[in-house]
Amino acid sequence: MKRRYLLTPGPSQVPSFVREALGREMMHHRTEEFREILKVSGEGLKEIFCTKNPVLTLASSGTGAMEAAVTNLVNKGEKIIVLRGGKFSERWAEIAKAWGIETINMDVVWGTSPDPVELDKLLTANKGVKAVYTTLCETSTATVFDIKSLAQVTKKHNVMIAVDAISGLGQDLLLTDEWGVDVVVSGSQKGLMLPPGLAFISLSEKAQAAAMTANQPTFYFSLKKALKNYEKNDTAFTPAVSLIVGLKDAVNAIKEDGVAARFVRFAKMAYAVREAGKAIGLTVYSKRPSDSVTAFHVPEGMKAKEIVKKMRKEYGLSIAAGQGEELEEKIIRIAHMGWVNEQDLIMCFSLLEKVLKDMGYKIKIGASVARFQEVIYG
Numbered sequence: 574m575k576r577r578y579l580l581t582p583g584p585s586q587v588p589s590f591v592r593e594a595l596g597r598e599m600m601h602h603r604t605e606e607f608r609e610i611l612k613v614s615g616e617g618l619k620e621i622f623c624t625k626n627p628v629l630t631l632a633s634s635g636t637g638a639m640e641a642a643v644t645n646l647v648n649k650g651e652k653i654i655v656l657r658g659g660k661f662s663e664r665w666a667e668i669a670k671a672w673g674i675e676t677i678n679m680d681v682v683w684g685t686s687p688d689p690v691e692l693d694k695l696l697t698a699n700k701g702v703k704a705v706y707t708t709l710c711e712t713s714t715a716t717v718f719d720i721k722s723l724a725q726v727t728k729k730h731n732v733m734i735a736v737d738a739i740s741g742l743g744q745d746l747l748l749t750d751e752w753g754v755d756v757v758v759s760g761s762q763k764g765l766m767l768p769p770g771l772a773f774i775s776l777s778e779k780a781q782a783a784a785m786t787a788n789q790p791t792f793y794f795s796l797k798k799a800l801k802n803y804e805k806n807d808t809a810f811t812p813a814v815s816l817i818v819g820l821k822d823a824v825n826a827i828k829e830d831g832v833a834a835r836f837v838r839f840a841k842m843a844y845a846v847r848e849a850g851k852a853i854g855l856t857v858y859s860k861r862p863s864d865s866v867t868a869f870h871v872p873e874g875m876k877a878k879e880i881v882k883k884m885r886k887e888y889g890l891s892i893a894a895g896q897g898e899e900l901e902e903k904i905i906r907i908a909h910m911g912w913v914n915e916q917d918l919i920m921c922f923s924l925l926e927k928v929l930k931d932m933g934y935k936i937k938i939g940a941s942v943a944r945f946q947e948v949i950y951g
């Protein structure tokens with residue numbers, strides 16, 4: 574018998590109070606009772622998204638909302654810019670390509686954030702760009718992009734900005750309205766403490782107007798339809814009823830903690846994680862580390878997947894290796910999102926120390942845990 578601890582950057586751990594909500598008796602969705610649940614969870618999402626605008630709930634994984642953000646905002650023949658610096662930011666360009674949308678890619682070194690000055694130049698040189706697509710937490714490199722500065726640039730050029738906050742939402746600071754972000758996309762299985770299966774998308778007035786008039790073919794992921802139903806606390810199709818019942822409780826719990834207080838808490842936890850790693854000689858991969866997930870270079874001569882596998886097989890605790898050929902074996906990633914707390918991370922470091930030691934890495938047992946405790950409790 575083994576317990577399972579999920580410190581992967583999605584899916585993340587689901588608390589027992591949410592699991593209990595997910596298992597309740599099925600209810601019909603065209604009822605007052607369900608509409609109230611949809612309304613309360615939708616209002617709660619607005620707080621977490623830091624927006625006064627609608628946050629739509631779709632039945633898909635996060636990528637469904639990413640695709641909707643492309644197909645519903647960009648008309649045939651219009652151009653977009655994609656800011657790429659890892660596996661997930663590349664996805665925006667892959668979606669655009671699949672839909673035949675002309676895309677200008679601005680690539681940055683992995684582990685760094687796109688430079689707003691470069692974006693400014695690119696937008697000056699390319700008139701008629703409809704929107705810029707980018708990422709809050711680039712999960713593959715554990716890097717947080719400087720959305721605030723990038724949104725200042727898009728605002729200056731009167732171009733929309735869409736942000737993939739699937740992993741970052743709730744941990745990495747994102748002040749959607751204050752920073753002038755038009756579209757924010759997220760998913761249920763990371764910071765929101767739910768199983769996979771729901772996608773979310775917030776739309777500024779400008780983005781709503783674009784969605785109402787867009788001329789790409791859409792059906793299931795028509796945001797026009799979703800917006801019209803949202804006004805009536807309804808959904809166009811059968812919603813993922815149980816997940817939305819769970820969402821209400823998850824969102825309420827986050828509100829009880831306080832959205833602002835959680836940003837502070839995750840920033841401190843992320844700092845403690847970086848410090849703990851350094852205390853056993855690990856180095857942080859990212860130049861602009863995220864508060865949702867941390868990536869460390871694996872020690873010389875070791876393979877990331879082997880470390881991950883040993884931790885899971887021997888102790889039931891899951892972290893992640895890298896993504897993409899280049900990074901796969903080079904980094905390990907520890908998620909601190911959603912339900913993950915300080916005590917989970919202490920356990921994670923104690924097991925990481927044990928596994929690294931077993932693999933022949935010179936280590937002073939307890940050093941990372943001590944440093945973590947010093948930062949958190951000290």
Ligand SMILES: *Cc1c(COP(=O)(O)O)cnc(C)c1O
Binds near residue numbers: 582708760769
């Ligand atoms: C997990 C993740 C996705 C993918 O979401 P799915 O729910 O698997 O579709 C996209 N972007 C980022 C930044 C992610 O972390």
